[in-house]
Amino acid sequence: MNKIDHLKKRIDYNQEQRKRDKQRSERDSETRRTIDESPGIAKMDFWCEKCRQDFTGEGIKAIPYGLDLNSNEHYELSPLRAYYIGHCPTGHRAIRYITDKHRDPYFYQSVMLQHQRVEYADDILQPSDERFRKVYGDPLKPYYEAQEQEERANWKKRLL
Numbered sequence: 001m002n003k004i005d006h007l008k009k010r011i012d013y014n015q016e017q018r019k020r021d022k023q024r025s026e027r028d029s030e031t032r033r034t035i036d037e038s039p040g041i042a043k044m045d046f047w048c049e050k051c052r053q054d055f056t057g058e059g060i061k062a063i064p065y066g067l068d069l070n071s072n073e074h075y076e077l078s079p080l081r082a083y084y085i086g087h088c089p090t091g092h093r094a095i096r097y098i099t100d101k102h103r104d105p106y107f108y109q110s111v112m113l114q115h116q117r118v119e120y121a122d123d124i125l126q127p128s129d130e131r132f133r134k135v136y137g138d139p140l141k142p143y144y145e146a147q148e149q150e151e152r153a154n155w156k157k158r159l160l
């Protein structure tokens, strides 16, 4: 590789790096906004892992910080994160994510949410779905019944 190629490569690398830094700081400021806009205390749904049950309770906003052992000062963790801490009726700690919401374990732990999902799925069921018959019965049943009655009537007519 000659010198010019080498320099070009370094410029590309630096530009790439700057782009990444910019994306990261944009992401950080968005995260910061999300955290700032979340109320300090809010009523919300939790899942208690120990009791294995859903509960609604007060969540208190928490932002974990790092501690610099040299200066004894707190510093922001990167990436920035925050969550709500709640306590179940028995006193166990439960958590809901403020940042990285899509990774909040609550969404796959909560039994209440799973029930809601099934209910919602039932609402949008199509007659062609396997589950439709289980929930609503056979959609063609009235048709079959009508057909059967007609056949019976015809059969009786033939006997007369």
Ligand SMILES: [Zn+2]
Pocket (backbone or CB within 6 Å): 048, 049, 050, 051, 052, 088, 089, 090, 091, 092
């Ligand atoms: Zn509990």
